[in-house]
Structures are given as C-alpha cells and as structure tokens.
Amino acid sequence: MVQLRVGLAQVNVTVGDLAGNADVIVRWVRRGAEAGAHLLVFPEMALTGYPIEDLALRESFAEASKAALVRLAGRLADAGCGEVACCVGYLDLDGQGARDAAAVLYRGEVVARQFKHHLPNYGVFDERRHFTAGAGLAVLTIRGVEVGMVICEDIWQDGGPVTELGRIGVDLVVSPNASPYERKKDDVRLELVAKRAREAGAPLLYANLVGGQDELVFDGDSIVVAADGTLLARAPQFVEHLLLVDLDLPGGAPRGEPSEFTVTRRTLSAEPVPGYPPEYPRNIAEPLSDEAEEWAALVTCLRDYVHKNGFRSVVLGLSGGIDSAVCAALAVDALGADAVYGVSMPSVYSSEHSRSDAAELARRTGVHYEVQPIETMVAAFVGQLGLTGLAEENVQARCRGMTLMGLSNQHGHLVLATGNKTELAVGYSTIYGDAVGGFAPIKDVLKTRVWELARWRNAAAEWRGETPPIPESSISKPPSAELRPGQLDTDSLPDYKLLDDVLDDYVEGDRGYEDLLAAGFEPELVQRVLRMVDRAEFKRRQYPPGTKITFKAFGRDRRLPITNAWREGQDGTVPETT
C-alpha cells in the first residue's frame, strides 16, 4: 500500500481576476502545505473563474491566463510549496483553439496539462462556442502513485476519458469541476462520482468551485470516493474549504498500456511517501436540507454579485408583502443588516397593513428604513398625461422604481428587484417598475416556494433563539400588488398552487399542450397560463440577473424568441387571431 495526503481546495474566485485568483490559490496551497498535503486539487478554471463566456475567445486573455499560470508555479515554489503537486484549472490556447484546461504545478514548473474532452452545450453551457475539445490524457507519477485527470463534464458522459483511465489503469483520478448548483443536484453528483470511481477502479477526487458568478452559484460539495464508490470525504456546501484526506492506495498501476488516446506520462517522484500516521481518515459533511441549501444558494449568489461588482450595500422596496420580505431577509443574511436599505413607498391604494408589515420587517431585521410616499410623483404623471387603468397602475410601480434608482444613484446602493419566478413567468410585473434592479434574488423561486422558504427561515431563527425575520402577516395575507383599490393577485392570476404546478411542467419540463392535459390540467387553464408565459418574453429579456436554483431558470437556460407566433394547443391547423 502507498499512502498519500490529498487536499481538495474548494475556493471562491472571481471571473477575470487572474492576479486575485492566483493570490487565493497561493493562500490555499500554503494551508495545504502546512497540513502536509502531497497533492492539492483546485476546481475547473480556478485561475480565470468560471464561466468566462466570450472572454475565452479573446486571445489577450488566454495569453494572460497562460502567463499567470507560469508565474503561479514560480510563486508557489518561492513560497516553499514547490513539493506539493497542485492541479489548477485555467484557460489555455494553442494552434487548435481555446482550451478548458487543468495543469499540474510542481517545483516551480508547469509539469502537465490536461484538456477537457466533453464540452457541454446545453442548459446554461455554451462550451462548444468557446473551447476546442481535448483528445489526450496526461498521467503523472506522484510519490509512486499513478494519477490521471478528467475535467467536469468528462465524468458526466458515459464512455468518456474516465473509462479509458480505468482501462489503461491508474491509482487515482483527480477531477477539477465547476458544476453549478441546482436543487437536488448534490444527490445526483455523489452517485455519479461513485460510479466513475468504480469505472476507473481508483479513488476519485472531485473538487468543485464555490461562490456566485452572475446567475450561477457553485455549492462546492467537493467529494472523495474510494475505488469501490464508498464516500470517504465530503466538503460543506457554500463555504470555502480545504478537504483533506489520507488515502491508502494499492499503487503499482500498470504504466505504458496502449490507448486510443495519446497518453502523456511523466514521473514527478517515483518514491512513495514514507509511512506516516493518518490524520484525516474520514471527514464527511452532512448535506444541507433542501430549504437550507436553496437559502444558502440565494444568499451566496447575492453576496458575491454585490461584492464582486464593487458594491457595499443594497436598497429595495418594502411593500409589506412576502417577496420583498424574503429578499430583505436574504440580503441581511448575505450582507448584514447595516448594508441593507429598505424603503416603504406607499400610494393612495396602499393598505394600513402593508405599511405596518414593512415597518415590522425592518424592526425585526434591523435594516435601515425610510418611508417615501409616491402620491406627488404619481399625480404629476397621471395628471399631465391623462393616464387611466393599467397605464395608471404602471405609473405607481414605475415611480417606485425611479425612487429606488434615485436613492441608488445618490448613495451608491445596488437596487434589488424583488419579483419571483411565477410573476416573471406570467409577466405579472411592471417593466421599469418593480422590475427595476441590478440583481433579482428570488427570480428563480416560484411563489409557493417563496412562502415555504419564508416559513423555513423563520423556523430556523426560532430554533436558534433569534427573532424570526419575516412578519407572520406577510406570509399569511393574500398577496396583492395594491395598484388599485381592493386588488388581489387572484383577480388576474389562477390560484398560485395550481399556477406553479403548470409552470413547473411547462417551463422546467418543456411539456407541450397535450402533455399538460394528460397531466390532468384543465384545457382553459393551460391555454391561459401558456399564453401569459409566451407573451411575457419581452419583459424577461430586460429583467435583471438573479440566482439560478432550478433545473431551468429564465435566462440562459431557456432561450426563446420574443417574436414567436407559436401557441401550444393550436398545432398550426388554426391560424391564431390576435
């Protein structure tokens, strides 16, 4: 048996910040070196951040990434960490194009490069636009251990390079990843990693990014499994972490087995580590509950969007309703109450409870709070332009949006848009009104889930002996936009439970009309909801970014034309009359 102390560095880096990310990597390598690690694995494209989108096509950036990698190798050696083999993801560029790559740094040099084979081009991914696929395999001998590398999607595809590593034989597989969070993805991930370890016939080190990047959030959840698929170690979600494990490996994997791939072999150190007493045998963090996980995803992505874009504070409208209350609670958890500015903006149609619930939320959470009535502003527009009906309703929402933007411009806060996924789906929002904002924290949370998360967050506070942040009345009262007297959401929309069920099938499931009827929904309801969803595409295009937590978020996940005459249930036999 051969021993090896490995570390998975689950780090939070920033897209494009080559110098800053190199600093992060150096910091974590130092920790790993101090802890006696022999091999450290960083996530996919840790040096550049991920996803870099069309920066991958910019030659100057690719060259800077390659240069930063070489400098990093030197810095690590200068810092006395040269003996630790470090696998670091970065952007490469060669005669065939840009590469999603991982390199091994050792004794001040870049000693191996592995390119990603499988380039995902579905969902939020556009990697065939950005990268050229790799076809080779780099296998290194590190302390007498044969180590192969595979990058992210390479383990999601059957018959990929992991299978080949299993065929030619290695002692250990390392895998840098940038796998975005989605509800319940952690369960899938562990199963998959276990399966690939069995295929490789070797332990697998799965290192994942953590932190937010625009609409994506990475949950970490780095994993070490044994050759038989047994879970050996698991990192906590949504925090930076160095997951250390002492491995006992059989060693003696064959060397020089022929392969369909070009295999580049290099020996860094043939001599195994002298026997030592293991200190990190098992270290398994408990995965979060579904609600805790979603909440942490929303908090992390919001925090990183604010900070990575140079903001220190946020401002949002507090209507007394559930959506703004949940956004405020998220912002407080992300940034601290002192960085959150709540504004109540009552109109003549605002009820007494909406004002008192907003004030109560501010009291409970401790956010800054001010009241800015909008009557004067609304009157100026409505009077001069002679607006009535929907036009008048929209002016109210827009005066609120303008007020928030005014305070943002004056004081430097980022504006949060408080709309939920249900509203965004059916277009139940005012463009340039409540849709105003730099970031939309609950953009991918259906209304019914907003209520569930609110209840969960309050219960979590109670369990910890803290004041629940969200007033009970904001959770229990019937939702209303309060843009005309006595208005309720149910005047314009189906019951939220039913609506969210249809949306789940139509948006996440991409199911057609017949399929939705087969699922038991009434034809009239289906036609009504689908019509609303299809017609709101133009609003979604101008909506701010927000954290993706579902399988299919609005945004890069679901790319539909604005100009689109297709109506489900009409299958082209009957021309639509508009």
Place this chain on the structure above:
Amino acid sequence: MVQLRVGLAQVNVTVGDLAGNADVIVRWVRRGAEAGAHLLVFPEMALTGYPIEDLALRESFAEASKAALVRLAGRLADAGCGEVACCVGYLDLDGQGARDAAAVLYRGEVVARQFKHHLPNYGVFDERRHFTAGAGLAVLTIRGVEVGMVICEDIWQDGGPVTELGRIGVDLVVSPNASPYERKKDDVRLELVAKRAREAGAPLLYANLVGGQDELVFDGDSIVVAADGTLLARAPQFVEHLLLVDLDLPGGAPRGEPSEFTVTRRTLSAEPVPGYPPEYPRNIAEPLSDEAEEWAALVTCLRDYVHKNGFRSVVLGLSGGIDSAVCAALAVDALGADAVYGVSMPSVYSSEHSRSDAAELARRTGVHYEVQPIETMVAAFVGQLGLTGLAEENVQARCRGMTLMGLSNQHGHLVLATGNKTELAVGYSTIYGDAVGGFAPIKDVLKTRVWELARWRNAAAEWRGETPPIPESSISKPPSAELRPGQLDTDSLPDYKLLDDVLDDYVEGDRGYEDLLAAGFEPELVQRVLRMVDRAEFKRRQYPPGTKITFKAFGRDRRLPITNAWREGQDGTVPETT
C-alpha cells in the same frame, strides 16, 4: 441538354406561425406554378421561421412542424401545384434529435428529406444546442435532372456535402438558407456560392430568407450561379421575390456512385421537360449601395418587429438630436408617418434649438407630435428625495422614459429606444431612462455611422425630389444630452471619430490592449474606453433588442459576464484597485 425552369422563393415568414407560413408557401407556389416553374426552392426552415431558438427542443413544436409539412404537401396538390417539386425548409425530429431539415414535396407527398450537416455554433448561432447533425444525402431525379440538396452552413464549410455531391456527380444543387444580413456580407456570399458551384460541377440555387426576426434581419439576395460560377440571376434585397430562371443543363449525371455518406436516391420524373423557348434567361438585380443596404436592413427589421408582435404604431422621444431624428425617419420609412408618434419632452436644461429641431423634424416627416414638459415630474422626485449631480441628471432621462411608457400603455404604441451603438458600448445612457423601449432601431449603428446614414437619407430624398426628413441642424450641431447647463457629449467622451475607431477594433475585432496600442491608439485613450465598455455590461443586458447590422452586435453575438474583473492592459500582474 435538358431544360428546367426553377424558382427561388425569397419569402418573409414568422417564427412559430406554422399555419401562416404554410399559407405564404402555398401563395408563392401558386405563383411559381402559374409561371411554369418545374422546381421551387424555399429558404431554410421556411415553414417554422428562423431562428426558432429553444422551440427546437420542444417536442410538441417539432411534431407540429412535421404534421404541418405533410398537410402542406396535400394542400399544394389540392391547389393543382402537385407537379411542381418544392423544396421547403422545416424542423424535423427523429430518434437522434431535432433536425434543421429541408423536404421535397411532390404530387401531395413528402418525397425526400435532407438534414443539415454543419451546425454553426458561433456568433449569433447556437445550432449545436438545438440540432443533431445530418450525415446523409438525398438525391432526386426531377425531370431527368439529378438534384442534390445542401442547407446553409453546409456551403460555408470546406469539404462539406457540396464537395461530395461534386464527387458523386449531380446536375443541380439546391440550397435553402437563412443567412442573416451583415454589412458587406453580400459580396462574400456571391463568391462563396460561385466557388461551391464549381466544386459541385453543377449550377447552384441559393434561396435566402427575407425579413426581420428579433435582432436578426435577412436580406434575401437569393442567387443562381452556373456550374462555372457565372452569376445567372440575383434577387433584389429586403423584399419578397420569386426569382425565376430557365436553366440549360447537360443532364446525364452518374447515378449510383459510391459515397462515404448514405445517399438516398429517388426518381420523381425521369422524362426531361420537352423543349420550350426560355423566358427567364438572366435576371440580375443590382445590389444596393452600402448605405442603402444598411438603411433597408434597419427599416425592414423595425417594421417586422412591430408588425409581427402585433403593434400598429410606435412612440419615441424627439430631442432635436441626431439619434432620435434618424430613428423617426426609419420608423416613417418602415410604418408610414401616421403610425409614428413623436414626443418632445423639454426640461429646464433644454435649449431652444432642441425644441425647434424636434418640431422641424415632425414637420418634415409628418409624424404625430406633442410636447410634454417634464419639469413638474422631475421636481417631484428631486425635491422629495434630495437628488443632486448624476442622480438628478438620471431623473430627467427617467421621467422621459416613464412618459413614453405611460403614453405606450395608454394608447398601445410600441416605445422605441433611440440609443446608438457607441452610447451602448460606453454606457453613455440612463438605464430605465433613454434606454426604455420595446425595440432599439439603431442599437448596432455607431455614432459616426448615424451621421453618415442621416446625410445619405437626406440626399436620397433630395434626389427623388422629396423633403429631406432630418433637419440639417440636427446633423451639424455638437451632440449633447442636455441634462445639465451647457453639457456636451465631449465633456464625458472622447471625440466620436476616435471613439468609434477604438470601439470598432475592441468590440468587432475583439483585439486586446497590446494590439490596440500597435494599431496606433494612445494608451490612456485605450484604457479609458475599454474601462467604460467593460463596466457597462450590466446596462446592455437590460437594453431592448435592436437590428444587428455589423459583424458583432451587442446581444447574442458578444456574450460577456457582468461580473468580470478582467481589465485589458493589466494582464494579471498588477491587482486592480477599484
């Protein structure tokens, strides 16, 4: 020699409108049949419209497309057009996935299917996300002529199916296309088509879409070239057209030559057409000048966006400046003056000439015109919220945006955003202010080009003996946002000529810092401009769609992260201080 009368139907269809598009196809086939055509070619995905984006992933839509195709074949036969072989683009779906396909309809049946081999996944294209590539070739005998088919990108790639058709031998190649307009692309296209015809050793029929679809506009420019590459016929740009040509073909192409591809052969009619006197020997439309072509692209895309989305009229702010003047002139050319509503919205900082130039524009073009001063509205916000400086400037722009949206909601007009590409690039616009709109006609036109197009449009009017639409003073005066006393654009921005030159290299050329210095720009200018461009990404994300006319438009052409610490010229050696 074998004779054949062919027609290229350059049609304007609507994405998703299967029934409506089938009607369009039937109408043009009738015309072709009346003109005695034996073979008609429609553009790529003519039945579904193009690009359908993620509709390609919806099974219900793909099935509806297939069913609509079968019905279309029946309708054509019922209409007495069954003897005309019609090549029609549509969406197919089989066990391997969705297909960008073309079918031949003949005597009431679908007699052949050809799938696209090469799926573009760059620029505005995401076809590897949407389609599975084809690998076979369909070859038909039509009136004794061997006909092969290749779809759009298949002729842009060397060594594609055209080369194989040349090897196995055909008498004629038909090519359905949906090739979006870009400046000067027509020159490239003709050369390419000629080259492929020579490769195939047969005449090539290049049928292209016409009309607008969200940010893309198709210019038609359908082409027929002889086997030696000689141009035989060319359709006019930006109009629906049936391009008819009488061909003399050698005939007698080999049948049954072995191929790497699976070749599906079918004989529709072995008997050549009896000799007839040709009526359509040559028919070559003169391509438009660069300015005329760009203007027509902007007009066409605006018109189609408005009409295909169910609007009949537009409203826009008239500031007296060049951008709003050009947008108004485009709208008048697209929709007629009676469908255009101009609003002058003076503030306390508006100069006398901005009011008089706006009124003069309205007088010259005949658009509806009203004046809505914004003082009262601005005072309501500035007074209550205590806004100063930039916050106060932005309120003015936002009160104008709200005024236009109020009029839009009240009267049903689509709002036009009048910003140009230079402003959008450097973020010289107010989000939720002048950026408000459903469509942005000159979003992809650099400021210097806006002036050139204005001059060209005025000259064209003079040449036709009409009143030039744009007041000379709007063209010649120094540009100003008029958000504070005596403000000029040059207070905040470099000279527009220089700025546009940098933008051209940085945005269209994707050139890095060193490259820009090598091109002769001053380091300080480059850093200043690039910083502005990089920091404005969040504004661009919420900007309305607008016509793409350049090689790289903001939008789907250029996909950069919002959270992005990369700064050109800093190459990661120096951490940026913000």
